[in-house]
Amino acid sequence: MSLPSWQKKLDGNRKVGSMARAALWLATEVGEGNIFTKADLRSAFSDVAQIDRRIRQLRDYGWRIDFSRDDPSLKQDEQRFVSRGADVWIPGQAKTPRHKNSLTAAQRQKVFQADGYLCRSCGIASGEEYGDDDVTQAVLNVARRKVVLADGSEEHQLVTECKRCGSGSGDREVNLEALLELVEDLSPMERRILAGWIAADRRSPEPIDRLWGLYRTLPEEARKAVAGALDDADAADGMDD
Ligand SMILES: [Zn+2]
Known part of the structure; x- marks a missing residue:
């Protein structure tokens, strides 16, 4: 031919x-x-x-x-x-x-598998109830997300989304270019933390988050003690330099 x-x-x-x-x-x-x-x-x-x-x-x-x-x-x-x-x-x-055609069952399975069989917008799994007053069970679909790539061009990428998140949202668009710029602006420590969340595909609380949660529950006097301890620790670090 x-x-x-x-x-x-x-x-x-x-x-x-x-x-x-x-x-x-x-x-x-x-x-x-x-x-x-x-x-x-x-x-x-x-x-x-x-x-x-x-x-x-x-x-x-x-x-x-x-x-x-x-x-x-x-x-x-x-x-x-x-x-x-x-x-x-x-x-x-x-x-x-x-992207205008329907997907094959195999293509859908591949997307579901890559996304861990969870809605990438709200995190719900197939068959789970939404929990609020809504007792309907989540049905997962494959949505086409318009992605603006780092070079400014656009392409459609497939993502798992539940019926509720997919309805009424119109043609959602993500700007990868802007997101990658934000990633570049992170400090090395922030980048390490983010890489950990990405590897686990979930945001696990960092020690500082747990501390903050505990701190917020404290009575005023105890809160002052924490603030004072922070100041003292800063001063001590200063002396080490
Ligand atoms: Zn959802």
Whole structure:
């Protein structure tokens, strides 16, 4: 089966979109399993403004392209063309992005498993009651969350969400770019604590949280004693320096 040339911008008098050309370039020039760089891409498509974006868009059509964050053996500027998806150069094939289609049972299971079978918005598990006045049992769904990536582009990622959290919320969007900036601003100690919560997938109270909880229950005089002890400890640390 021979593919159309990726260089052709017209097929008869039909314009071939840059995403379709990018797909053909991957299939014919790079080849499945091989690595390409942003520079390769840009030199092939010097006439296309946002070719990186077109490549990422292909992922919505079942094309698997790994970045360094997906595959640690890749360098920052490298991407791997893992496998082909829909024949997006054929008219009609590029109409319905994958995120508009329904998921297979296997895809849903994979998302549930990755999310620990918990709603990622409220934490409820399948079949649990909500607890407040609501005695309905939670039903888990897979939602498509629009994520603004670190480079400002958008993609849809799948997340487990219960029916209640999913209803009425509209198309929720998360800004990964802004979140990653906040992570960078953390102190080394805060980063270590956050890494611990992420590894455990839960926020365990730190000694300082437990202390705060206890402190808040204290009568005034006892609270003053704690405040005084803190001051003394600071002064003692000061003398050590
Ligand atoms: Zn929920």
